[in-house]
Amino acid sequence: MLTLYGVYRSRASRPLWLLAECGAPFTHVPVIQTYRLADPQARETTLHTGSAAFLVVNPMGQIPALTDGDLLLTESLAITAHIARRFGGALGPQDEPEQALMEQWSLFAATGIETPALEILATLQSGATSLPESQAALAVAAEKLRRPLRRLEQHLAAKDWLVGDRFTVADINTAECLRYAQGHAPLMAEFPATNAWLQRCQARPAFQAMWAARLAEPE
Template sequence: MPTLYGVYRSRASRPLWLLFECGADFDHVPVVQAYRLPGAAMPGVTLATNSPDFLTVNPQGQIPALTDGDLVLTESLGIVLYLARAYGGALGPANDAETALMEQWALWAATAVETPALEVMMAPQGEMGEATLAVSAEKLRRPLARLEKHLTGQDHMLPRGFTAADIVVAECLRYAQGHPTLLSEFPQAKAWLERCQARPAFQKMWAGRMAEPA
């Protein structure tokens, strides 16, 4: 049985969503980011990213991490793709072409979307923040235009239906959702993201996040 390390309020949200989608059994060890302590201290959570016991799992001191037998994985999107193949049934690839597409979309999300989307989320308030927000939003317009075209005429990243490819892209784009107008420029992408987030497994993951201290 796999063991997932990381609190809900982290990129562990990505594998947690996948695990809730497929209903696989797993052990959950809620390791918290050291930099969030003491504010994010939670009853029963004894490990932080700088705890020696966790550093034996991920020497980089970051969450999420996953162990499954002898396998140790320490990149959230790699963990999602692995879990989809090992436990996800139809959430995982059915053939080499789908494997390639899922890998492509995960790499695309990590390289073209995640950083500017995080910048949107972190933009400070006030006049300086407005300028940062505008620059970060502009960086997202090209990938969003591609996503918009891709989702015109199909409901999910793979035409056959919801898969791990939706989770990896939706979770990276989520950071930009707080922008007041950006996603409305891309109605197909916006509707797809909302569709993904309406799924019971996402809602279960989100409830877990909301139950943790911010």
């Protein structure tokens, strides 16, 4: 039996979306990030990433984490890859070339997209986007993203999905990394095929279910 540790407002959204897609049975343990618990008393009563009980699972104190029998995985991309191979059916690789391509796109997203996308998200959430320094930070992060987004745009200009002409775990991982920059509307408008692909991903019922659960969690 799979056990997934982590809340929806974290990178656990990736495996939670995938699990909603494939319908694999699992136990969800909602471990929250310690930094989100300002009240010391809450840290005593809530399972969080600094809790002794969770540090037994992942000594790094990070979410998500997944156990599958004796197997322990503590990186979101490794978790989604494992779930897709074992339970995903068409969401996972059907042969070795597809596995390589799914790994490639997932790592491409993690190394080329996620960091500048998070910089955009942090700036947009700061509430001070009209300040010159915020505008400068957005411009720098957007420029970092243009090269990988051009790569995505070229690929998606003639395809609906990243691998195998179908929606797969590669789309989940890449879409979840790009989601952080989605609020930068002018940047997304520069890449219409990529933006349309992201909208297709997020229109899926499993994403909508995951997102509703995320919004239901306390911020």
